Amino acid sequence: MKDESIESNKFLCGDCPTRWNSTYETLKRVVDLRSIFFKYEEDDTNYERELSREPGARAPGHDDFGVAERMVNFLEKFKDTTESVxxxxxxxxxxxxxxxxxxxxxxxxxxxxxxxxxxxxxxxxxxxxxxxxxxxxxxxxxxxxxxxxxxxxxxxxxxxxxxxxxxxxxxxxxxxxxxxxxxxxxxxxxxxxxxxxxxxxxxxxxxxxxxxxxxxxxxxxxxxxxxxxxxxxxxxxxxxxxxxxxxxxxxxxxxxxxxxxxxxxxxxxxxxxxxxxxxxxxxxxxxxxxxxxxxxxxxxxx
Structure with missing residues (x-):
């Protein structure tokens, strides 16, 4: 994060299937820290291999972050409304x-x-x-x-x-x-x-x-x-x-x-x-x- 000049106290959090707002929080943090993922890919040779251990799993690409960002835009309305009411x-x-x-x-x-x-x-x-x-x-x-x-x-x-x-x-x-x-x-x-x-x-x-x-x-x-x-x-x-x-x-x-x-x-x-x-x-x-x-x-x- 220091190399990418990102100032944040946020960490990635796991998704909880019984709480829909955790999906929003998870994806929002992933999108905000996307450059960190690419930095890991450049500096750590084990990065992609570690994320590809599970069948069908792979390291996220630019398109994946685009999909996540769009989902964040969709869910944000529900998050804001829930907090408001x-x-x-x-x-x-x-x-x-x-x-x-x-x-x-x-x-x-x-x-x-x-x-x-x-x-x-x-x-x-x-x-x-x-x-x-x-x-x-x-x-x-x-x-x-x-x-x-x-x-x-x-x-x-x-x-x-x-x-x-x-x-x-x-x-x-x-x-x-x-x-x-x-x-x-x-x-x-x-x-x-x-x-x-x-x-x-x-x-x-x-x-x-x-x-x-x-x-x-x-x-x-x-x-x-x-x-x-x-x-x-x-x-x-x-x-x-x-x-x-x-x-x-x-x-x-x-x-x-x-x-x-x-x-x-x-x-x-x-x-x-x-x-x-x-x-x-x-x-x-x-x-x-x-x-x-x-x-x-x-x-x-x-």
Whole structure:
């Protein structure tokens, strides 16, 4: 390694048949240290003879390292995704849906490769067994996407559009209008079901906030005094407030706000902590779903 000017603390490791990621690690290290193999071949006359002892075995050539490097590129996506969804120190539930779609896209791309199509086909079968119907997953997986202020319905539309486009009959393709209509119906369906869950959380907040009613009443009385008991203004305010609360729930207000621009430093829990006064019931959903559902999915995927 010193002769080849390679600075690394890595050593070759054996492949473990019960751990697929060991295959990635083995091949990655072999590819990174390929020049060392060629250096051994030049300097050690016993190198090729030692590696050719077993029937069918031989010293690796340039083509072999090319094959290994391509396999590393294929497996790297699974390695990165596994590490991403296995973290235990941060909420991850809002990312699972996008990770599944990323794997789905990765398999579709490699299915077109002649050298990988058979292997990808068997992997696709197993993937579809658990996650194939990406438009029929547990609703909580969709809800957590909507609860991410950097994604919301914009990203949900993008996800469903990808699913509809990939799964439609290519012999009878849908028009752009039909795709958009189907996607819109799917997103609306998720939002409607989420509204049902929201109402339960809203009921919990209502019970907690019952004791604050006297404070609100006192505040209203102070406003009335300041306006000189102006019945005309009071009637207008009453109608306006009732109309607003009836037509727009807290959840709808949150979803209708423009999504935030994502950055590496964005902390979803910190954002909700800062905005829990604006969306108390939705924030309660976040505390419940982004944390407990993350733990559930981590357990299920490992």
């Amino acid at each position: 296995s973290a235990s120190t941060k909420p991850l539930a809002h990312l699972f849906f996008s990770e599944l779609l990323d794997i789905d896209t990765h398999l579709r791309q490699w299915a077109c490769d002649v050298g990988y199509c058979d292997m990808v086909s068997s992997m696709r079968t197993k993937f579809d067994k658990y996650w194939g119907k990406l438009d029929e997953l547990n609703d909580y997986m969709y809800f957590t996407v909507l609860l991410d202020p950097t994604m919301k319905k914009d990203f949900m539309r993008h996800c469903f559009k990808s699913i509809v486009t990939n799964n439609m009959d290519q012999d009878v393709p849908l028009s752009k209008y039909e795709i958009d209509k189907k996607v819109s119906d799917m997103v609306d369906g998720v939002e409607t079901r989420m509204e049902g869950l929201f109402k339960r959380y809203e009921g919990m907040i209502g019970k907690v906030g019952h004791n604050s009613g006297s404070q609100e009443s006192q505040s209203k009385e102070n406003v009335d005094k300041r306006l000189g008991k102006n019945s005309f203004v009071s009637k207008w305010r009453s109608v306006e407030e009732n109309s607003s609360s009836a037509s727009e729930s807290e959840l709808v207000r949150y979803l209708c706000e423009p999504k935030l621009n994502w950055s590496k430093s964005f902390d979803i829990l910190k954002w909700w902590k800062q905005n829990k006064e604006r969306f108390p019931s939705v924030a309660r959903m976040v505390r419940g779903k982004l944390l407990t559902f993350s733990l559930y999915l981590n357990f299920k995927l490992l």
